[in-house]
Amino acid sequence: MAFRKKILIVDDEEDIRTYLSTLLEDLGYETVMAKDGEEALQQVEASVPDLITLDISMPEKSGIKFYREMKGDERWSRIPVIIVTGVSEDFRKFISSRHQVPPPEGYLSKPINPEEILELVRKCTS
Amino acid sequence: MELNYKQFFEVMPAYLTILDRDLRIIAANQRFRKDFGEFEGRYCYEINRHRSERCQHCPAERTFQDGLRHGIEEQFKNLSGQEISLIVYTTPIRNEAGEITAVMKMATDITEIKLLQNQLRESRERYRYLFEEVPCYITIQDWDLRIIEANRQVREDFGDVIGRQCYQVYMHRSEECVPCAVKETFHDGQVHQTEEVLTSQNGEQMNVLVSTAPIRSAEGQIRNVIEMSTNITQIRQLQSQLTSLGLVISSISHGIKGLLTSLDGGIYLVNSGLDKNNQDRIKQGWQMVERNVARIKTMVLDLLYYAKDRELALEWFPAESVVEEVGGIIRGKAKDYGIEVYCDIDPIAGDLAGDRKAVRSLLVNLVENALDACRVDKKKSTHQIKLRLRGYPDSIEFEVGDNGIGMDQETREKAFTLFFSSKAGDGTGLGLFISNKIVRAHGGKIQLESELNQGTRVVVRLPRRGPIPKAASSNPS
Numbered sequence: 001m002a003f004r005k006k007i008l009i010v011d012d013e014e015d016i017r018t019y020l021s022t023l024l025e026d027l028g029y030e031t032v033m034a035k036d037g038e039e040a041l042q043q044v045e046a047s048v049p050d051l052i053t054l055d056i057s058m059p060e061k062s063g064i065k066f067y068r069e070m071k072g073d074e075r076w077s078r079i080p081v082i083i084v085t086g087v088s089e090d091f092r093k094f095i096s097s098r099h100q101v102p103p104p105e106g107y108l109s110k111p112i113n114p115e116e117i118l119e120l121v122r123k124c125t126s
Numbered sequence: 127m128e129l130n131y132k133q134f135f136e137v138m139p140a141y142l143t144i145l146d147r148d149l150r151i152i153a154a155n156q157r158f159r160k161d162f163g164e165f166e167g168r169y170c171y172e173i174n175r176h177r178s179e180r181c182q183h184c185p186a187e188r189t190f191q192d193g194l195r196h197g198i199e200e201q202f203k204n205l206s207g208q209e210i211s212l213i214v215y216t217t218p219i220r221n222e223a224g225e226i227t228a229v230m231k232m233a234t235d236i237t238e239i240k241l242l243q244n245q246l247r248e249s250r251e252r253y254r255y256l257f258e259e260v261p262c263y264i265t266i267q268d269w270d271l272r273i274i275e276a277n278r279q280v281r282e283d284f285g286d287v288i289g290r291q292c293y294q295v296y297m298h299r300s301e302e303c304v305p306c307a308v309k310e311t312f313h314d315g316q317v318h319q320t321e322e323v324l325t326s327q328n329g330e331q332m333n334v335l336v337s338t339a340p341i342r343s344a345e346g347q348i349r350n351v352i353e354m355s356t357n358i359t360q361i362r363q364l365q366s367q368l369t370s371l372g373l374v375i376s377s378i379s380h381g382i383k384g385l386l387t388s389l390d391g392g393i394y395l396v397n398s399g400l401d402k403n404n405q406d407r408i409k410q411g412w413q414m415v416e417r418n419v420a421r422i423k424t425m426v427l428d429l430l431y432y433a434k435d436r437e438l439a440l441e442w443f444p445a446e447s448v449v450e451e452v453g454g455i456i457r458g459k460a461k462d463y464g465i466e467v468y469c470d471i472d473p474i475a476g477d478l479a480g481d482r483k484a485v486r487s488l489l490v491n492l493v494e495n496a497l498d499a500c501r502v503d504k505k506k507s508t509h510q511i512k513l514r515l516r517g518y519p520d521s522i523e524f525e526v527g528d529n530g531i532g533m534d535q536e537t538r539e540k541a542f543t544l545f546f547s548s549k550a551g552d553g554t555g556l557g558l559f560i561s562n563k564i565v566r567a568h569g570g571k572i573q574l575e576s577e578l579n580q581g582t583r584v585v586v587r588l589p590r591r592g593p594i595p596k597a598a599s600s601n602p603s
Contacts, residue, residue, distance in 0.1 A: 013384055013387075013388060015387075015388035015391050015392065015414045015417070015418065016384065016387050016388055016391060018391060018395070018410070018414065019387065019388065019390065019391020019392075019394060019395070019414075020391075022391070022394065022395055022398065022407070023391075023394060026398060061462070062462075065462070086381075086383035086384050086387075109383070110383040110384055110386070110387045111383055111386035111387040111389075111390055112387055112390070114390075114394070
């Protein structure tokens with residue numbers, strides 16, 4: 001059995017997590033999930049994913065906080081991140097909050113186009 | 127020498143006459159003769175005023191009596207009956223023994239001057255009328271921003287303002303506003319415009335459009351600045367309805383994007399389940415579709431509800447449940463900033479007849495303000511937000527308190543005003559305005575207490591049985 005790339009899906013909406021997880025698993029990826037930034041940090045530490053899809057607006061720890069902490073930690077900073085968000089204002093805030101943190105590898109606006117996300121995922125995990 | 131005097135007497139550009147003690151004209155110069163005709167043997171009042179009796183206040187008569195010079199303004203009628211305005215001076219003519227033998231009367235025509243004076247007075251009155259009656263606030267201010275003139279509307283709404291600084295009168299502040307349009311006009315001589323929120327002497331807030339212009343002296347120096355403020359509160363209120371709708375649509379569109387993604391997910395699961403003949407996946411996908419269609423339905427109804435200018439959807443609900451829900455929302459956010467949230471809930475507060483969603487929005491708004499007030503306060507090491515609920519026989523009281531940055535008098539007074547925000551770019555100026563609107567729609571009262579650097583306390587009291595009797599009658603209990 002070939003080695004499967006692992007993708008961490010971070011979103012506070014359970015249905016969106018289920019959707020992305022099913023879609024990506026159908027294409028041969030392994031997925032793990034987190035409902036907010038706090039859980040996502042635990043998952044990164046526990047499962048060391050090859051890619052993260054990240055929502056921005058989430059209760060508890062937001063995607064912005066998670067991204068800054070993760071990219072600021074040299075153990076995880078090389079893991080590529082695709083932002084998946086519903087509000088362009090969120091993304092603007094996200095970009096302006098990065099300071100010394102590098103930009104994400106991809107950005108997708110909800111509702112997502114399955115072909116677009118698959119193309120980005122392939123690019124980021126190859 | 128005597129000849130010279132006679133020549134001067136004749137050619138002087140004024141009416142010159144010499145009167146005896148009976149006020150009979152005994153000599154008159156050329157100009158007088160030309161405009162008033164023959165004078166021999168006639169009295170001055172006959173010729174000058176076309177009267178048969180002496181005038182009541184006769185300067186010549188007074189000069190005969192006291193030997194002094196006298197001046198008076200008079201109206202003469204010339205030969206053609208035309209009225210002439212004159213300034214008349216009388217001076218005694220004495221003999222060698224010093225006795226007054228005659229009086230010389232010199233009358234200078236000031237008809238043109240009088241005409242100009244009248245025009246000037248009329249023009250001033252017209253401008254004064256405009257200044258007084260124009261439907262806006264007009265003041266004239268000096269370099270210290272002291273009001274030296276104010277029109278009727280200013281006096282009616284702001285009281286006795288003369289001599290007081292404009293920022294005290296309009297803003298209830300102790301310091302100048304920054305920037306100040308009046309100061310800017312004093313500095314550059316240009317017209318400046320700005321928008322402000324004023325507070326009248328009754329505490330009423332109004333949005334005004336302010337224009338300032340210089341008043342210059344004849345030499346071109348700026349002496350004062352005129353400030354004109356037009357009340358645009360109604361325009362702003364109308365705008366707020368549109369903005370509020372815009373904000374709602376923007377927030378709903380965010381939600382809809384998430385819902386559409388979830389709906390796409392459900393459809394994907396159903397389709398891929400059919401392809402793989404995976405009944406569990408089909409079932410899971412269909413549940414997702416159903417769930418998200420229901421959420422979209424609720425959201426669209428919400429949108430329609432807001433579009434109808436927030437008509438209240440009254441129902442009976444436990445007040446406690448809303449406070450707990452809002453407490454839960456704010457705890458998550460407050461945790462990120464190390465702010466503690468305490469809920470003090472009266473367990474027997476009971477039910478409230480109101481619009482549950484509107485009351486929830488109201489409380490969310492108040493606690494979010496409290497959170498912002500704590501977040502920006504750098505003077506204290508720990509911050510707390512207190513959410514309190516109390517039940518009374520006829521009312522329910524919600525209280526939101528914080529030990530954040532607090533408000534100064536100006537911010538306090540304008541807190542409920544549309545488009546006033548103390549949060550710079552972070553505020554829309556709509557939050558407390560809408561909260562106040564929700565409280566009023568419920569027939570309740572909102573009270574704000576705040577001290578700068580100390581904190582803020584907002585108390586909302588809503589009638590338990592709602593704003594209309596219909597709601598009370600539907601109480602199941």
